[in-house]
Amino acid sequence: MTDVAKVAALQATGISVRYGGNVAVDGVDVTVPAGGMIGMVGANGAGKSTLINALAGWSRGPATVRGKVRLGGRSMDWLSPHRRARRGLVLVPEGKGIFADLTVSENLALIRPPRNPRGRHPFSMDEIFELFPRLADRRTHKGGMLSGGERQMVAVSRALRAAPSVLLLDEPSAGLAPRLVYELLATMRRLVDRGLSVFLVEQNVRATLELVDELYLLERGKLVARGPAATMKDDPRILEAYLGTLKT
Numbered sequence: 001m002t003d004v005a006k007v008a009a010l011q012a013t014g015i016s017v018r019y020g021g022n023v024a025v026d027g028v029d030v031t032v033p034a035g036g037m038i039g040m041v042g043a044n045g046a047g048k049s050t051l052i053n054a055l056a057g058w059s060r061g062p063a064t065v066r067g068k069v070r071l072g073g074r075s076m077d078w079l080s081p082h083r084r085a086r087r088g089l090v091l092v093p094e095g096k097g098i099f100a101d102l103t104v105s106e107n108l109a110l111i112r113p114p115r116n117p118r119g120r121h122p123f124s125m126d127e128i129f130e131l132f133p134r135l136a137d138r139r140t141h142k143g144g145m146l147s148g149g150e151r152q153m154v155a156v157s158r159a160l161r162a163a164p165s166v167l168l169l170d171e172p173s174a175g176l177a178p179r180l181v182y183e184l185l186a187t188m189r190r191l192v193d194r195g196l197s198v199f200l201v202e203q204n205v206r207a208t209l210e211l212v213d214e215l216y217l218l219e220r221g222k223l224v225a226r227g228p229a230a231t232m233k234d235d236p237r238i239l240e241a242y243l244g245t246l247k248t
């Protein structure tokens with residue numbers, strides 16, 4: 001057993017998802033070490049959202065899901081997304097879903113911290129506002145008035161209120177200006193350095209490579225490469241398709 005396997009916060013094996021006859025995810029393994037940050041990249045339609053949703057126990061339509069998901073060694077199979085979240089496996093889905101008519105504070109207050117977090121940390125409002133000072137300034141603003149970046153911060157903050165042990169993030173930086181992308185992902189990295197474990201699906205490969213421990217590349221539902229960020233930076237598949245700088 002490797003060191004990583006010993007301390008895995010999240011271990012998923014053989015995850016496959018079919019929509020009718022269409023195989024969207026095909027036998028993918030994911031290991032998120034405790035206190036680690038894993039990034040996953042891949043083209044549009046590669047199956048990234050399908051996979052991360054499957055880890056959270058969720059699918060966008062009628063889907064057949066196979067494989068095993070373990071959180072801190074405990075099986076999550078057969079648990080609803082809600083139950084998984086209560087145990088610490090918390091998803092911030094693509095497209096976030098915050099309430100436009102509620103203020104920032106009200107949106108955050110909707111998430112009740114677990115009564116028995118079992119060593120996990122439910123973030124208080126003060127801690128959230130310290131992490132995202134922009135939200136503190138806008139706490140009385142309605143969700144519908146926020147910028148894309150601020151909405152992402154609310155979505156992540158709601159997840160933090162639920163005391164995650166593993167945070168699943170689906171393209172948290174979608175639609176953000178490049179400077180904000182880096183800022184948001186760097187904030188996620190700070191949380192990891194304080195002990196949170198993160199699995200991050202991203203489109204900004206450059207920023208992701210700078211912050212994650214390991215990078216996964218998904219192509220047509222299959223995991224085609226994975227490795228330490230420092231190694232993946234020089235992988236020809238990453239260089240060619242995502243960084244546009246293939247050296248010869």
Ligand SMILES: Nc1ncnc2c1ncn2[C@@H]1O[C@H](COP(=O)(O)OP(=O)(O)OP(=O)(O)O)[C@@H](O)[C@H]1O
Nearest residue numbers: 019024043044045046047048049050051060061062
């Ligand atoms: N509810 C559904 N029913 C049928 N097919 C679906 C459904 N949701 C997704 N798919 C298909 O599954 C494949 C993977 O889609 P998915 O959304 O997981 O990709 P993605 O990697 O997240 O893409 P993007 O980068 O655009 O977010 C695509 O071919 C998509 O058309």
Ligand SMILES: [Mg+2]
Nearest residue numbers: 048049050094
């Ligand atoms: Mg997606």
